[in-house]
Amino acid sequence: MNMCKNVIRYACVLTGLLLVSLAAPTGARIAPPSGSAGAFAAEQAGVDGAATKKNPLFKLAQPWPSADERRLRKKEAEAHPLFSGTDPITVTIAAEFRIINKDHDPKGSKRYPGELKHTRADGRVDTIAVKLSARGHVRRLAQTCDYVPLRVEFSKESLKETVFDVQSTLKLVVQCRDGGAYDQYILREHLAYRILNLLTSRSLRTRLARVTYVDSTTGKVMGTRYAMFLEHDSDVARRMEGRSVELQRVQFKDVDADTLETMMVFAYMIGNTDFSIYALHNVVLVQTPDLVLHTVPYDFDISGLVHPPYAIPMKSLPIKTVDERLYRGPCRTMEQMEPVLANVSAKSAAVMDLLSSISGFNRGVRQETRTFLEGFYSSIGNQGTVKRVFVEKCSKAPAM
DSSP states (O other), rough: OOOGGGGGGHHHHHHHHHHHHSSTTOOOOOOSSSHHHHHHHHHTTTSSSSSHHHHHHHHTTSSOOHHHHHHHHHHHTTOOHHOOOOEEEEEEEEHHHHTTTTTOOOOOOOOOEEEEEEOOOTEEEEEEEEEEEOOSGGGGSTTTTOOOOOOEEEEEOOOOOSSSTTOOEEEEEEEESSSSHHHHHHHHHHHHHHHHHOOOOSOOOOOEEEEEEEEEETTOEEEEEEEEEEEHHHHHHHHHHHHHEOOOOOOGGGHHHHHHHHHHHHHHTTTTTOOTTHHHBSEEEEOTSSOEEEEEEEOSSSSSTTOTTOOOOOOTTTTTTSSOOOSSSSOOHHHHHHHHHHHHHHHHHHHHHHHHHOOOHHHHHHHHHHHHHHHHHHTTTOHHIIIIIIIIIOOSSOOO
């Protein structure tokens, strides 16, 4: 197998660049190797200074930890207390939310001081210093949500022996607006992550929370709403004994076929089309030591399963609403699809049990969600539908 073809060839070139740069005098500029791939990698990586470390391609050239070290990192990541449990946690966050929730600029990165309190099951309260920043794109816009999604940076000094132990920075998916319907959207998206966890361990974990928001300038409670913490990219990579990398323009042929197909069938299952491996949109790429790339999706709000009011498919797609399922993966034969669909079908009872186990769903939403999922299982149980969706009407494009 030629390990230097497609995207991976840049990792091989950069490995050579790294070895040469380590041997060079401080401040020396390394001449790019001959050949178009080498010139491209040297130019893009910027081997003569800080630009090198900032460029995502440079990460591909870093030496791998030993097998024992990778296994230790995997074990530690799997045991992180925040994502080891499934019961909702109770949290209070105090900060200048009247200002934070007006931070709608997608390019903005201002950080705001805050304080997070977590109430343990025995009633003890852990107090943690944090810094908050608004994040995201669609949900950060004023016309979409009243409350912006958050990034939470933790002070390591106050984390020991708390549920947030060893965490550094986490995404917090917040309830978009007030009202009963909006707490159901958070629960639906949480369910989507949990379903993917059932289908594959190569997926991001979440922890549901009931968060009370307090305006730190006035001390006024601004409300208590559902939210969920999302596992950091680096931790899902550690659980896979790999590392997260940022590479755009990736095609289907560049990534692991089994991981990709599970992701694509899951996307079809929940009616999600808001992602792209080519543009690296709502997808984390994890590279393993064998230089294989694996796709890990996230952000499932613009899907048929969640279906908030702002969930609208891209105009370029041949569907009108997110309730319509569309398979966006590579074309497969019936023989290739059988094991993937068999794995998904075998876990249908566990998926429905999971739906029943989330206590916050109201009766109508629970039944609506069940009906939506049953429609998926009915479709993949029909050979004619499987052939039409995954074989005959699939996209012939090399990527999406």
